[in-house]
Amino acid sequence: MPRFADDGRVAGTEVRELLVPGPWSRPTAPITSRVAFAAAHVVPQVGAENVPGGPALVDWDATLAFRHRIWEHGLGVADAMDTAQRGMGLDWAATQELVRRSSAEARSVSARIACGAGTDQLDPAVVAGWTPGDPAALDAVVDAYREQVRMVQDAGAQVVVMASRELAHVARSPEDYARVYDAVIAEADRPVILHWLGTMFDPELEGYWGAAGIDDATDVFVDLVRAHQGRIDGVKVSLLDADHEKGLRARLAALDPGTGPDAPGAVRLYTGDDFNYPDLVVGDGKRHSDALLGVFAAIYPAASTALQALDAGHPDRAHAVLAATEALGRHLFTAPTYHYKTGIAFLAWLNGAQPGFQMVGGLQSGRSVAHLVALLRLADRAGLLLDPDLAARRTRVFLEANGVTR
Secondary structure (H helix, E strand, O other): OEEEOOOOOEEEEOOOOOOOOOOOOOOOOOOOOOOEEEEOOOOEOOOOOOOOOOOOOEOHHHHHHHHHHHHHOOOEEEEOOHHHOEOOOEOHHHHHHHHHHHHHHHHHOOOOEEEEEOOOOOOHHHHHOOOOOOHHHHHHHHHHHHHHHHHHHHHOOEEEEOOOHHHHHHOOOHHHHHHHHHHHHHHOOOOEEEEEEOOOOOHHHOOHHHOOOHHHHHHHHHHHHHHOHHHEEEEEEEOOOHHHHHHHHHHHHOOOOOOOOOOOOOOEEEEOOOOOHHHHHHOOOOOOOEEEEOHHHHOHHHHHHHHHHHHOOOHHHHHHHHHOOHHHHHHHOOOOHHHHHHHHHHHHHHOOOOOOOOOHHHHHHHOOHHHHHHHHHHHHHOOOOOOHHHHHHHHHHHHHHOOOOO
C-alpha cells in the first residue's frame, strides 16, 4: 500500500496484511437499550449516467440489500436523508421511489424505518427569486413539506422533518420558522423526528432557526419542541459539538411532561454527532443519547455489538467497542464534512455491498486517493473490513486505476 506525503505525493509503500474482522455479533432479540438508526446511502447503477446535475439512476437491488444488512444487525434505517445524498445527487423522483421501496422492505422484515421529508422538490429558479419573509414563499415551503410528509406517511415510515435550504433562504426570523414548523408538525399522523443539521454538513443552512448564534438558535429550537412536545418523538442534532448536545439533552429532559391522557412523553435526543458518539450513546449512567448516525452505516457490525453489550448491562464493553471506531468516524467526517458520503460508499464497495465505487451525481470524486487509503487503514484497524481478501483485491484495482503503481 502507498504512503502519502503531506503534498499528496506517494512517499513510499508498505506491505500490509489485513486483519481478521470483528469479532462482531448479530442480535438474537430486538435491541432495547437505545433506539438506533443508521443513515444509509444509495448505490448507483453501474454504467448509468450518474453525473453532476443528472437524474439519480439507482441500483435498487444493491441499495435495498444494504439496508437489509443494517436491519439484520438490529438497527433501524434512516433513509432519504443527507447520507442518501439529498440535495447532493438524489433528486425528488428517485427520493420518492427510495422511500416507497425501503419502507416496503422494512415492513417485510418488521424493521424500523424513518425517512426524511424536506422541500427539495421546489424549483431552484423560483426559490432564487423569493424575497425574505414573503408570506407566499413561506406558504410554498409549507406546501412542499406537507407533500413530502404525506408521501413518507403513505409509505408507512416515520417522518424525519429535515432542515430546509429553501426555508433558510426565505425565512428572516424565528417567527417565520415557527410558522412553517407549526404547520408541518400538525400534518403528521404520528410523532416526528426534527433534524437540526449544522453548516458543516450543509453550508446553505447558515442562520437556521432565524438566530445568529448557537445559544439563541438553541432557545428557538427548545421553544419549538416545547410547543409541540406531544407530536415530537425526538430531535436529531448534527452539530458535532458534544458539550452543546449534552446541554440540549438536559433541557429536553427538563421539559414539563404535562398531565392527562394526552400528556406528551419524553423527547429523545438522537445524536447526529459522528465525532463523539461513543460517549454520547453510552452516556454517563444518568443520561444518554439515542442515535441517528451516518457513521453507523459504516460501522453497523460494531454499533450493533456495542448496543448488545448495553442491553446486557456492560456499558464499559459497549464504550470500548464504539471507541475503537472513533478514529475512523472522525476521518470519514473530516472537513469538508459534507463529503463524508464518499467514504461510506468506498467502504461499502470494499466490503462487497456495491459492485463499483460510484455514487449518484458523480460524488465519488469528493475525496482524494490519499484520504481513501487512510480510511482503509482505519477501517482495517477497527476490524471493519468484513472480507479482507475482497478488500485487498479491490484496493489494488482502485490504486492501479488511479495511477498509484508503487
